Amino acid sequence: MIDILALRAVKGGSEDALCAVIGKYSAYVCTVIRNIIGNSMTREDVEEVASDVFFALWENAGQLRSGNLKAYLAGIARNRAKNKLREYRDALPFEDGVVSAAEDAIEATLIAEDERRTVQSAIFSLGEPDRDIFVRHYYRSQTVAEICAGTGLTEAAVKHRLVRGREKLKLIIEREANG
Numbered sequence: 001m002i003d004i005l006a007l008r009a010v011k012g013g014s015e016d017a018l019c020a021v022i023g024k025y026s027a028y029v030c031t032v033i034r035n036i037i038g039n040s041m042t043r044e045d046v047e048e049v050a051s052d053v054f055f056a057l058w059e060n061a062g063q064l065r066s067g068n069l070k071a072y073l074a075g076i077a078r079n080r081a082k083n084k085l086r087e088y089r090d091a092l093p094f095e096d097g098v099v100s101a102a103e104d105a106i107e108a109t110l111i112a113e114d115e116r117r118t119v120q121s122a123i124f125s126l127g128e129p130d131r132d133i134f135v136r137h138y139y140r141s142q143t144v145a146e147i148c149a150g151t152g153l154t155e156a157a158v159k160h161r162l163v164r165g166r167e168k169l170k171l172i173i174e175r176e177a178n179g
Helices: 002-011 014-038 043-063 069-091 098-127 129-139 144-151 153-179
Strands: none
Touching: 002 014, 002 043, 002 069, 002 144, 014 043, 014 069, 014 153, 043 069, 098 129, 129 153, 144 153
């Protein structure tokens, strides 16, 4: 009921009514704005957007129905915050450090993927049962005892095959790296 009266007074041009609305809803409007903007902008930017919201209310009060003032302010706050965020992102210059850092990250990802494929290829080049033992131990995190139970091999045989498998993988990977 108070919102309806305040909105009628704002429609009538009452600055005191606008101040009352600002006093009642400024914290709410700023929260809506911060939820969209996050920490990407300063407190002053949030206050600027909030001012725009209440200025929009002042300018458009005559066109508003006597509905939910809080919902109207939240909608305006969301739209203005999104616009401000777009302006802010569009204004950010690309710096050489940012671009080179992104290129470095892409290069590191490609290198890691290439290394993963090399190791995978080396593992698949192992014969059975070495490949099975290696996959069980290093990829499925099975213990030596679990591998023994699953393969029927002795503990000594499994350990020996793991050592021998690591040596084979090392040689295969070194050969592929050298080329």
